Amino acid sequence: MSNEEQLVTITSQDGVGVPCKKEAALLAGVVKNMIEEEDEDETNITEDLKLLKVTGETLKKVVEFLEHHVDEPMETLSETPLQMTKLGECVGPEWYVKFADIDREEMFLLVKAANYMDVPPLLDLMCLAITMTIMDKSPEEVRGIFSKVNPSLAAPPQAAEADVEAAA
Amino acid sequence: MNSNDATDEDLQNSFELVKKLLPHLDACISILDEYKEKMTSIQYFQSSLKDIVSGFSELKRFIDLVNKDFFSDQEGINKEFTSTVLQDFHTFHDEFVGNLSSTLGEFKRNVECGFFYSLQTLHLHKPSRKAIEKVLEICPNVLYDPCDSERPIICFAAKHAGTDPSYVKMLLSIDPDQESMPFLEDLVDSDESDGANADVNRVRALKDITEMGFLENRQIRKYCCGEGLLQFCDCVRLPKVFDFLCSCDPYALLLDFWNDKPFITRYPCSEEGSLWDISKVAVYLEAGFKYWPEIGGLLFLKNAEGTSVLDDAFEIYGEEKVMEVLENILSKRSDFPILHHVFIKSPKYKDLFHKRFRHTYSLLDHSGRTLYQSILASGTAEMKATFSDMVLCVADMQLQEKDPITSLYPFAAVAEDMQLCFTLLRRNPSVLDEESRYVVSQKKRKRLNFPDEDYKDSLSGMALKLIMQYLRPIDVLSCAQTCKEWNVSIDDDVWAGIARRINRTSCQVIEHAGMGNITYKDMAMAFLKKELPLWKVPEMPQPLEADDVIFVIEIRQGWKWYGKRKLLGSYSCLLSNLQGAKNMEVHFRNCSETGAHIVIPASEIEKEVLQEINSFRKDPRSNFVPMHAFQRLEMKTFLMQKSTGRSIVLHDFTRIGKYFREEKSGRTIEGRRFSQSVTYSSGIPRTHEELVKRENFREMKNGKGRFLQSIGLTLAVVPQSTTKTENREPPKTAKQLRKEIRQLSQPLEYSVVNGSLEMEFYKFDNEEELLSFLRRLPWQ
Structure with a gap:
């Protein structure tokens, strides 16, 4: 069976198994490493590709992105000077714009997942989406956004007291 | 009017007038000036001399009246005054009428001088309010003329007299005779005639005035004609005065600049109309760095046209000269993050400053921001564009550091620049993956605002x-x-x-x-x-010497079931005296600074100590007191600094018995030399084994033993003769007693026998070592 047809099941931290084409799964660095290790051990690759830091819902989105990216790759953004102010002007094809039209919390989860799974195109897309959400915002507004999505992002750098207590 | 037209009546009238106005000598002079034209002959003058003398006598009586209230040396004052008056009258007699006013002017100065020197001590005599107000009324100008000592006499006097403060304030700030400067203005200004101590004296005077409430901060900002007192200050000759004024009201430094132009273009420094001397500029800039570090001193303040002080300074004095001045100033403030301010407020000079202040690159600013964070937080897109290379080339570590003020990661701090924001986030997306590894403080940080009036x-x-x-x-x-x-x-x-x-x-x-x-x-x-290891904690003003330290021993009753334990005695001596084995007098219940060898005599022990332990009966055969009677006492030893009272407790109250090595053998208790404790080992080892043991102990204690050996304390119970007092031999010296103990090869069969509790100190092995240690001790 070729990679295109072969399916692997990736399991999330909460035990949700998400089937994915092997070709698409190989786009994720973490999955690729796992598969390569299992190939060397000649074990069944369809078993237990478990990701400890990604939830089932997020994993489904990642797999959706990976499978679409195999069929219709996204333009690389990292080295493109961004002069535009809308996501649709920076990203193509259109499918990716719709894919990124999600709430901020989900964006953050996808960035974390993409970073953990080592999926550069998804990371590019989500970083750009987040950039768009905070663009032209004052520090206070940015903090307001972050504090709703992930309070630790807007928390003070480090509490000195906690340091002292930890040291004591 | 022709002078020949003057009549006797005119002259008589004029001198009558003079007589009335004599207390007001200034007016007197002007009137005489007016009338001297009328004096056609010396005869007229001589005939009127009697009236003048009468007038001066009136003035003298006034002075006498004042003297009665507050001048202690009344006779001296009167004598001096009278002789001055007489001398002047002789001069009057000899001189021509044309010189009358100048002579009288000299006389006035003499009178003022007489007042002046007496008034220097005015406040010491606690004059009545009435007397003060009389003086202020009659002769106000002599009171606020700064003298050699620059003491604000009027303020002291008025304070003591309970004079209305607003009246004193008015006197301090007005110019009564329209000729000289008001007191405050004169106090902060200077000329070449000022002595070497003028700066110090004047600061002291200003402090006095401020403490008494006669100088307000607002006067430093706005004193006269829209100018503050700060502007009148000769900051080059009187740097301490200038600093004092700045410290009272740092805002006064800025007000100059919040007017139309920065200071260096605003005030001509010389008669030729040239600008401030660079040395004056340097003083202002230094004060700016000191009092306004948050805004980078005064350098970046701008005038209405948007020109900064730095721009003007470069234009007027040249880059090289200004940079030299700044280097001199900032060399004393090596922790000042000048690059932060330059990069953000005057980026066009960044290369110039970077060359000279490279070492400040890694400093944190007053908010705790790094240079990189400061640039990101500066907010302007142009700024970030200017430093985009620097921002983009930053290390990954820095991308993970939150801004200490906004608590935002770098990518979020540059949200207005999409490219930059995206690039930074993309470079290090893991910042979004932050788990709650930091304890989130619920406390909000507050920043201190700039000082305001209150x-x-x-x-x-x-x-x-x-x-x-x-x-x-x-x-x-x-x-x-x-x-x-x-x-x-x-x-x-x-x-x-x-x-x-x-x-x-x-x-x-x-x-x-x-x-x-x-x-x-x-x-x-x-x-x-x-x-913050880089922060320098001020050292002690002068190194501690053995002479500055007292060694103190206190002995009190031992533990009891109830009741307060009584302090039986305390003994002390200078640590320096411990270095020599002098025989010292007996000290009991007194802290004295003599004594290296303290012996509490038997009589005192019986009277004071043994009283407390009388439950222990003396041995009827030897009249001895059993050893363990002493063991119940407790002892505390500590070192104390004479000057500050700070102390180090060497040994808190513990039973003296701990210091005894008891070896019971039947009825025998051995009294011998003891270590004060394991911690504070001391004494002279008597055997080789003991020496080795102690050496090992010292090693174990990582050198602590060296010190302990140096100030070692040994308690010994020393036998004394039991013969009756009248037949008693002369008391033995401590040395003899010590010798006797050492000669005893056999253990004593008793402990103390009507004897002395002897505390013996040994000289330091190495004084330098001891002092070095003393200076490092954590004095409490």
């Missing part, structure tokens, strides 16, 4: 303590330094709060131990130093 009130006492709770160590340090610069005191309560905040556990331990003499300021300083 900044002293807002920064003192409880308010300051509350503020401290919200600050980090570096902020606490900054706050402490600011308070120091503004002369705002931080009381012990506040320091306690700081110390607890920085290291709560240590403070709790110390408080629990009940160390009442703990200095929280020292603790806080020590903790801050630990937290």
Whole structure:
């Protein structure tokens, strides 16, 4: 069976198994490493590709992105000077714009997942989406956004007291 | 009017007038000037001399009246005054009428001088309010003329007399005769005739005036004609005065610049109309760095046209000269983050400053920001565009550091620049993956605002303590330094709060131990130093010497079931005396500074100590007191600094019995030389085994033993003759007693026999070592 047809099941931290084409799964660095290790051990690759830091819902989105990216790759953004102010002007094809039209919390989860799974195109897309959400915002507004999505992002750098207590 | 037209009547009238106005000598001179034209002959003058003398006598009576109230040396004053008067009258007699006014002017100066020197001590005599007001009314100008000592006589006198402060303030700030400068203006100005101590004396005078409430901050900003007192100050000749004024009201430094132009283009420094001398500019700039570090001193203040002081300075004095001045100033403030300010406020000079102040690149600014964070936080897109290379090339570590003020990661701090934001986030997306590894503090950090009118009130006492709770160590340090610069005191309560905040556990331990003499300021300083190793804690003003330290021993009753234990005696001597084995007098119940060898005589022991232990009966055969009677006593030893009272407890009250090595053999108790304790080992080892043992102990204690050996203390119970008093031999010296003990090869069959409790000290092995150790001790 070729990679295109072969399916692997990736399991999330909460035990949700998400089937994915092997070709698409190989786009994720973490999955690729796992598969390569299992190939060397000649074990069944369809078993237990478990990701400890990604939830089932997020994993489904990642797999959706990976499978679409195999069929219709996204333009690389990292080295493109961004002069535009809308996501649709920076990203193509259109499918990716719709894919990124999600709430901020989900964006953050996808960035974390993409970073953990080592999926550069998804990371590019989500970083750009987040950039768009905070663009032209004052520090206070940015903090307001972050504090709703992930309070630790807007928390003070480090509490000195906690340091002292930890040291004591 | 022709002078020949003057009549006798005119002259008589004029002198009558003079007589009335004599107390007002200035007016007198002007009137004489007017009438001297009328005096056609010396005869007229001579005929009127009697009236003049009468007039002066009236003045003299006035002075006498004042003297009665507050001049102690009345006779001397009168004599001097009278001789001056007579001398002047002789001069009057000899001189021509044309010189009359100048002679009278000289006379006036003499009178003023007489007043002046007497008034110097006016306040010491506590004059009545009436007397002061009389003096102020009759002769106000002599009171606020600064003298050699620059003491504000009028203020002292008026304070004592309870004069209305507003009246004194008015006198301080007005120019009564329209000729000289008002007192305050004169006080802050200077000329070449001023002595070497003028600066110090005048600061002292200003402090006196301020403390008495006669100088207000607003006068420093706005004093006369829209100018503040600061502008009248000769900051080059009187740098301390200038600094004092700045410290009273730092805003006064800025007000110059908030007018139309920066200071260097605003005030011509010389008659030729040239600009300020660079040395004056340097003083202002230095004060700016000192009092306004948050805004980068005065360099970046701009005038209405948008030109900064730095721009103007470069244009007027040239880059090289200005940079030299700045290097000189900032060499004393090596922790000043000048690059932060230049990069953000005057980026066009960044290369120029970067060359000279490269070492400040890694400093944190007053907010705790790195240079990189400061640039990101500056907010302007142009700024970030200017430094985009620098921003983009930053290390990954820095991308993970939150801004200490906004708590935002770098990518979020540049949200207005999409490319930059995206690039930074994309470079390090893991910042979004932050788990709650930091304890999220619920406390909001507060920043100190710039000082306002009532900044002293807002920064003192409880308010300051509350503020401290919200600050980090570096902020606490900054706050402490600011308070120091503004002369705002931080009381012990506040320091306690700081110390607890920085290291709560240590403070709790110390408080629990009940160390009442703990200095929280020292603790806080020590903790801050630990937290911020680069901060220099001021050293002791002068090194501690053995002469500055007293060795103290206190003996009290032993443990009891109930009741307070009585302090039986205390003994002390200078540590320096311990170096020699002098025989000293007996000291009991007294702290004295003599004595290296303290012996408590038997009689005193019987009277004071043994009274407390009378349950132990003396041996009927030998009249001995059993050894264990002493063992129940407790002893404390400590070192104390003479000047400050700070102390080090060497050994808190513990039973003397611990110092005895008891070897019971039947009825025998051996009294011998003892170590004070294991911790504070001392004494002379008598055997080789003992020596080896002690050496091992010292090694084990990592050198602590060396010190302990140096100030070692040995307690010994020394036998004395039991013969009756009248037949008693002359008392033996301590040396003899010591010798006797050492000669005893057999253990004593008893302990103390009507004898002395002897405390024996041995000289230091190495004085330098001892002193070095003393200076490093954590004195409490």
